[in-house]
Structure formats: C-alpha cells, structure tokens
Amino acid sequence: LKEQNKLHLFDWIVYHHYTHNPDQGYEGVVKARELVRSYAPAMKLWQGESGTQSEWCPAGALCKYPWTELRQAKWNARRMLCDVGHGIESSVFTISDVSYHKDFISRYGLLKTNPDNSIIRVKTAYYAVQNVVTLVNDALERVPDYGLTVAGTDKPLTWFAFRDKKSGLDVVTLWDGAEIPSNASEINTVQVTIKNGRFKSPVWVDLVTGNVYAIPPEQVAANGEAIVFKDVPVYDAPAAITDRSLLDFV
Secondary structure, eight states: OTTTTOGGGOOEEEEEOOOSSTTOOHHHHHHHHHHHHHHOTTOEEEEEEOOOOSSOOSSSTTOSSOOOHHHHHHHHHHHHHHHHHTTOEEOOSOSBOEEEETTEEEOOOSEEEOTTSOEEEEOHHHHHHHHHHHHSSTTEEEOSSOOEEEESOSSOOEEEEEEETTTOOEEEEEEOOSSSOOSSOOOEEEEEEEETOOOSSEEEEETTTOOEEEOOGGGEEEETTEEEEEEEEEOSSOEEEEEGGGOOOO
C-alpha cells in the first residue's frame, strides 16, 4: 500500500486477540502497532474479534477448557478494559451463540441460543459488557500517566485510569489479572493511593454484577496531595472506584 501511495484509503488495521488470560498478550499488540506506524503513522489498531465460551466446547478458539458463564463474564470485562486501557478500539465476539457445525454450538455469545439460532436467554456476560460500556465510554479520556500505587498484595494488579471530560472527576478500574478468570470470587483487600485524585463522593462498583457500594468515610484519608483508599476489595474481575455523580443507578 505504501509503495503504491494508497495508505490514505485505510484508517484501521483489524486483528484478533485470543489468550486464556485476557490481560496477557499485549506485548505482541504493542509490537504490531509499532510495525503499522512505521509504514502508516496515522493508521490505528482495532481488536476486531475476541471472546471466550461460556461452557466447555470441543472446538473453536480457547476451546476444551472448563469455561463457565461467570468466567466468560470476567474474561470479556477484563479484555475490553485492557483494550481501552491500551488505547485500542475493542469488539466482543459475539452478541449471540453461533452454530458453525451441526454437532455442537459455539458458545461465545452474550445470548444463549438454540440450534436454530433462536434466543434462549441472556448470559451473565451480557450484563458485564453492559456495565463496562455504561461506565467506560466516550465520556471519558484515558489518563496514561496516573499517579496510582497499590499496597497490601504481592500480585501485579491490573489497573487503568480515566477522567470524565465534563466534570474532571476520575474513574479507576482495578482487578487481579494474574491468572485465567476463575469460577469463584475470592476477595482480598488492598490500599490504593492516588496522587492528585479527583473524587467528590467516591464509590466502588463491581463491573460484573453492576452493584454499587458506598466507600465509608473512615476508609478514605488525605495524605498531602494524595488520597488514600483503605480496604479496597479486589478479585479477578474488574471493579472501579469512581464518583457517585457519574453514575445513574437504582
């Protein structure tokens, strides 16, 4: 394309991204982006297909693994936020299950289907995806150089920071991304210190369940220019510390 002066015809390079741990594999994505930019500096990457199944399946990407609906929900939420956190447009594969073969149905969908592709019901992952895009969308901008530190764990937690464009308030997503999503919800607590954090009435949001929890005043402290959140729950699914004013919930 470059040799024929046709790079202006394309805005995107689309790639597919499948790893059992959705937090992993971004070294390759970064290298791919660098390669694309070496030829076309204005061209952007788009993760165009990525997902996992909601049960054990005999074929397909990431197959023959004991996936469950909870694992799928965690996986999709983590992959979406990792993509956005790395500055990449993100897609979820797929809206509903698809029947590639007559002997089984690929269960990547957010909606469970019959063999004739009619809908049976909504899966857990549907609501997780809904929660993520409700909170993290074009109303926010990434803050790549965010002054956040975590104490109280030896695990390398995954986190990304965003700022609401209109109010200037912060949204921080945080989870344990060290392993493949589990079918349990073992919660640990950590201390999160944020330099120049912007919060008025901070709350903690579980992005799988959609539940919103108040952060007690005794768990929030000021330390010079920093704000300290004590006993913050962390598990292997994304949660967020954000401001109550940025949420609309029942």
